[in-house]
Amino acid sequence: MNDIKGYCEPRFGAVHEALAGLLAKEDVGASAAVYLDGEPVVDLWGGYADADRSVGWERSTLACVNSTTKNMTALCALILADRGLLDPSAPVAAYWPEFAAAGKEGVLVRHVLSHTAGLPDLPGLRSVAELYDWEAVTAGLAAQAPAWEPGTAAGYHALTFGFLVGEIVRRITGRGVGAFFAEEVAGPLGADFHIGLPAEHDHRVAPLIPPPSLTDDYAASAPPGPDGAPRENTGVAVRVRDVNAPAWRRAQIPAVNGYGNARSVALVQSVLANRGTAGGVRLLSPRGCEPAWQEVFSGADRVLGTPMSWTAGFGKFGNTFGWGGWGGSLVVSDPDARMTVAYVMNRMIDRERQRDDRGMEIVMAAYGGLH
Known part of the structure; x- marks a missing residue:
């Protein structure tokens, strides 16, 4: 029996039905x-927080949302840009001088935000534990040559996005992106979302459950190349068991290790859909939100192997923007409707074996409430 708990305005009853x-x-x-x-x-919310179905999913339950975290990290950059502290058209090296090495003096902040910087991989890393060394990873990225002329092509920066944007945030503010997000975003909004998770919240975490018939050795694979052929994964393979480990929670991997639930994800991202405010709290100006849905690049993504439209930190899909995470979490914002929809779960789906339309079912049900 899956009792659905929480609140739903009657006109959005289709969302309740979809989740059920x-x-x-x-x-x-x-x-x-x-x-x-x-x-x-x-x-x-509803269901269970554990694979044994012995612990209920509660209002305060958190899950690792994997790449849905990128929406939060991008918001931090947009806030700094809105405050005049970050220029998306400036070279990254203006804030991070060491980054100019190996022909990257022309890499702009907007290239990093739009996955066009030519730095999609972390070569040389052989273990997940190496991702926990912020200074070593960012020094490696600063020394690396781009894989293509920045700005001319896109290639999803699955792990590097968070280190690149996060180091820019750190150079400007003196704070890691997790601390900046906590103090400048989550705190003012009262949002229960965390980039990296303090130990006192461990008891609230619903561990990720691997897809049916797979084990916790299930790993995030490199997407195929643009020709459909398998693409060499030059980074480290992240497994479900890694994401469920305490060391992962403590780390700063701001492309992928955010913890929250649908409420907190939607609350934070609704700031952008609602012209800079949510719950009466203003985080940035109306104009400061616009880069979230203004296209920076459109074309084939060399890593994802599919046509993509990228904005300053988000995927653009028609009139909406947002992004999802490995296994199924998703957030979509519609600035015309001023609506944000989020879905966070613990059971993953392997998209190489099975379509995963769960998040989109929730999104489409929400649109039914608008009309």
Whole structure:
């Protein structure tokens, strides 16, 4: 029995039905949320926080949302840009001088935000533990030559995005991106989202559950190349067991190790959909939100092997923007409707074996409430 808990405005009843349907099928535990005009209209959760289905998914349950974290890290950069502290058209080296090495003096901040910097890999790393050494990873990126002329092509920066944007944030503010996010975003909004997780929250974490028939050795694989052929993974392979480890929670890997639930994800991202405010709290100006949906690059993504439209930190899909995470989490914002929809779960789906439309089911159900 999957009792759905929480709040749902009647006109968004289709979201309740969609979440119930997912929990009756492949999901173990999950949450769904919709924010409209910066205010919650749906905040639902249900199912179980563990694979044994012995611990209920509660209002305060958190899960690692993997690459959905990129939306949060990008927001930090947009806030700094809105404050006049970061120029997206400036060279990264203006803030991080060592980065100019190996022909990168022309790499601009917007190239980093739009996955066009030519630095999609972390060559030389052989273990996940090496990702926990911020200074070593960022020094390696500063020394690396770009794989293509920056700005001329896109290639999803799966892990490097967070280190690149995070180091720019650190150079400007003197704070790691996790601390900046906590103090400048989550704190003012009252959002229960964390980039890296302090130990006192461990008891609230719903560990990720590998896809059906797979074990916790299930790893994030390198997407195929643009010709459909397997692409060499020149970075480290991250497994479910790594993401579920305490060391991963403590680290700063701001492309992928954010912890939250649908409520907190939607709350934070609704700031951008609602012209800079949510819940009466203003984080940036209306104009400061616009780079989130203004296209920077459109074309074939060399890493994802599919056509992509990238903005300053987000994927652009028609009139919407956002991004999802390995295994299934998702956030989508519509600035015209001033709506943000989020879905966070613990049971992963292997998209190489099975379509994963769960997050989009929640999104489409939310649009039903608008009309």
